[in-house]
Amino acid sequence: METPEVEKCRTGSSGQPDEIDSILEKYRGRKDALIPALYDIQKVMNYLPESAAVKVAEALEVPVSKVYGVATFYTLFSVKPRGKHIIRVCESAPCHVLGAMNVVKELERELGIKVGETTKDGRFTLELTSCLGTCGVAPAIMIDDVVYGNLTADKIPHILSEYR
Amino acid sequence: MEFYRSHVLVCGGTPCVLEGCKAVRDALISEVRRAGLAGEVKVVETGCLGPCDMGPIVVVYPEGITYARVGVKDVPVIVEEHLLKGRAVDRLVLGTGAKEKGVVSYERPPYFELQQRIVLRNCGMIDPDSIDEYIARDGYRALAKCLTEMTPGEVIDAVKESGLLGRGGAAFPTGVKWSFTARATANQKYVVCNADEGEPGTFKDRLILEGDPHSIIEGMAIAGYAVGADKGFIYIRGEYVLSIERLERAIQKAREYGLLGEDILGSGFDFDIEVRKGAGAYVCGEETALIESMEGDRGEPRLKPPYPGTCGLWGKPTVVNNVETLANVPPIILNGPKWFRGFGTERCPGTKVFTLTGDVNNKGLIEVPMGITLRQVIYEIGGGIPGGRAFKIAQTGGTSGGCLPKELLDVPMDYFSLPEAGSALGSGALLIVDDSHCIVDIARCFMKFFKHESCGKCVPCREGTDRLYEIVDKVAQGNGRLEDLDLALELSRVMQVASLCGLGQAAPLSLMTILQYFGDEFREHIVGKTCPAGTCGF
Structure with a gap:
């Protein structure tokens, strides 16, 4: 439903x-x-x-x-309904090497969804993306228009709290 | 014009913004005011200074002392000690420290020592939102020189003589490219700046546009004058929010100053620029795909010839140049081709902007002469591999480039030497990987990228990227077969010769070099069913 x-x-x-x-x-x-x-x-x-x-x-x-x-x-367009906030995790090599998958796992755990899904409250959609061009501070994610870099799993809850 | 005894520059590039530079800037402004120094000290937000993972970066001039990882709490100390008492705050200084205790004279960090800045001449030096600061550093003088002293043919000759090669990755001689469009007869011609930077590991164009947007506007106007175009477009990634904002403001300012628009500087030359946003497709960095996208279509490459130089946007002759290429143009015009040839190598004059990423101590944006070795960049500028780990591979040219082992660390980095070593210079991305990583896992990451980004127009790329990913994934799952590796190489060669555009032609390069230099690690996965790095779960 x-x-x-x-x-x-x-x-x-x-x-x-x-x-x-x-x-x-x-x-x-x-x-x-x-x-x-x-x-x-x-x-x-x-x-x-x-x-x-x-x-x-x-x-x-x-x-x-x-x-x-x-x-x-184009990846920035969607023909399916999405959450209010789009979380896009860079999965390209520079982020991958510095632990992007740990960030993905923590996001999935915190949000209770898998990549490609939207939270039940319609607040977040979690997506993977190709390089965001912020590799100097990899691993990086974008939430809507805002980039977050130098990420570790423990920084995720605090970042998400700004959008909850 | 107001004069200040000190200028405090705060890096406002995206990496520093992420680390909170805006709050540091605001704190500096209020603390300077509180200390009664507002009339003597000016705080300026600039573009990228380079050491992106050490942000926020603050530089104090005239001493030129660079502070790294500056937090809001450090601001009162900097103002009190440095700006009021003239003593640098040692614990925050980036570099080797003072030669003599208590003297505000510091060695430049080795990070900057090997660099030569032509493209990044203004990045981190000026407020990118201030056209006056750009003009104060010789900005728009090259355009004025072209319009008042040079014929379009002379401009093209100068760029040809400089030996400038396209910095987007393909290394086509820029002056030659311009001459094709100049020779074409048409009622309308265009100049397009390719700012659709998508190569993983590359973020130079973002930081050039954020740090010095006017240099691109000036480069485009010169290109327009040279080829006879009165209209320019900047095609930029939709994700580059700050670059887009700064560009829009810079274009508006240039119009107000009469440096864009009709009858520029009374010369009778008209030129204006429009920003077009991309919507997320790596392939749009390919110039004909970019043109398709600008026309409102799926970004699928066109068959060539005809090349855009004679038949491009809306069928009109179109020059498509990368951001970094265009940023090189004003200094070449101003200082002459001979000056430019004084940098770099005989075959590859000038400098190259590289982005250092991965397992390296100093990640960030650097500009070095062409021909510098990989070893110098990684160890002297990059500060080596962190955590006492050993070097494993360097991938040059981004995900579409090749992977080099430590035996090839002394290869000169230019558009000819790297291909001879089996790799590519490409856009200047450098990914360093240490020995804690599994090569199969890394290769799978590369192949996943191309599988996702292949546009699907031509069969060798569409099917090839899919199959290469499948083969590597099977190895990573512990289900690989030795004969698959031969199949992967055969398929790679087919893709290199038969793909329609650079994406498919370059897609297999990383895997081919990995199989060449690290084939044993693949075979250990297949035959021994072990992952030496312990990454692959079997």
């Missing part, structure tokens, strides 16, 4: 239909603006539901299949 938070994401109650229309207004007819348009919509909807993809296709005059193709190609 879906939790209220996830349900909210699914119906997009935080992003009203007319809000999407007003986002798309500035991109109307601009095929090259697909990625910026998806960024803007995801910002208010938290993910890219099919209904929004259809509207984007109409506004930008591209096929829906292309919108879906682009939305599923």
Whole structure:
């Protein structure tokens, strides 16, 4: 069963239909603006539901299949509902060498979910990601737009508490 | 212009931000004010200074003393002792300490000693949000020189003569690249800055953009003048939040100063820049995939030729240059190609920005002359391997580069010597791994990356990256077969010659070098069913 938070994401109650229309207004007819348009919509909807993809296709005059193709190609887009906060753990070599897997295990333990899942309260989604470009302070994670580096398992509970 | 007796520079690069540099900066400002020094001491937030795992970094000028790991609680001591009484705070100083006790004169840490800074000339020296500080350090003078004293052809000749090679990894001569676009006839041409830095272990472009955004704007404007383009785009990773903010502000400032826009410096030359965000795809660092992405498509590489130089963004002639390449352009124009050739080697003039990561004492951002050896970088600048462990491998060029054993530590690092040793210089990422790690586990991490990042357009890469991961994973699980290693090598060779773009061509390199130098460790996993490092769980 879906939790209220996830349900909210699914119906997009935080992003009203007319809000999407007003986002798309500035991109109307601009095929090259697909990625910026998806960024803007995801910002208010938290993910890219099919209904929004259809509207984007109409506004930008591209096929829906292309919108879906682009939305599923890039890792920063999601066509599935996600938690309020996205935790992205870098799994590339520099972080791997310095213990990224310990960080992943601790996050899974603290959140009670596996990689790719969302917590029951809809607050966190845990994902793995390729290099975040903060290898000088590896291992690193990003929560939404904020990077955390030089991580060890014992730092995780404190970091998560800022978002709970 | 106001004058101050001391400048306190606080590194504001992303790694230092993570360690709390903003709070340190705020504390410094209020403590300086409290001590009544606000009129004499200026606190400036700068770009990256380099030693990223020792942040927050604070430097006090004119003495040039670098403090590492500065916390808010250290601020009153620095202000009281250093800024008020003129005595350095020994316990925080990065470096060897004072030659004479009580004298504020310090040896520069070896970390900086071997470095030569052309690209990073302003990083950590100026406030990246201040166009005036950039201009005060000769900023936009190269652009002015081009527009007032040089023809576009002369600009291209200067860049050609400098021998500058593309710093994104492919090492194509920049001047030659520009000449293709300059020669093409079209009603519209573009300059694109490739800031889609995704190679694992690389974070130089992020820190160049955060630390000196105007150098990229100036480099792009010069490129635009040289090739006849009036429009530029910076394609940057969506994750680089601070770089994007600083770029946007810098572009706005440059417009206000008349250094972007119409009729720049009254020369009749128009040029403007727009920032485009990527959305998370490693392959978009490949220039034709990047162009596809900018046009609003999946970032899948195009068949070449035609090359972007003649048929790029929206089918128009397009120059695509890496961030570091563009940052080299203004100093080359200003000081001349001969000056540039005074750095580095005959075949590879200039410097290279490297990012040191992994099991090394000093991780961070460095700029050294081309041709420096791996050993010098790891031991003299990087401070060696931590915890008394032994060196095992160095991977040069990021995950798409090769892995070198200790026997090859004296190979010069440039775009020709490293490929001759079986590796690549690539984007300048350096990953150091000590002997506590299992080579199979490391190889699996590399292969997982390419399996995930292959765009799927061409078969050799799409299938090859999948199968290579499968083979290595089987070895790590204790189910490997010796004949699979031969299969992996054969498949690797096919991928190298038959893949459509650099991603698939480079994907097998790390595994090939690992099998060449550490094949025995693979065979121990397969035949002896043991993992010498104790990492693989069987």
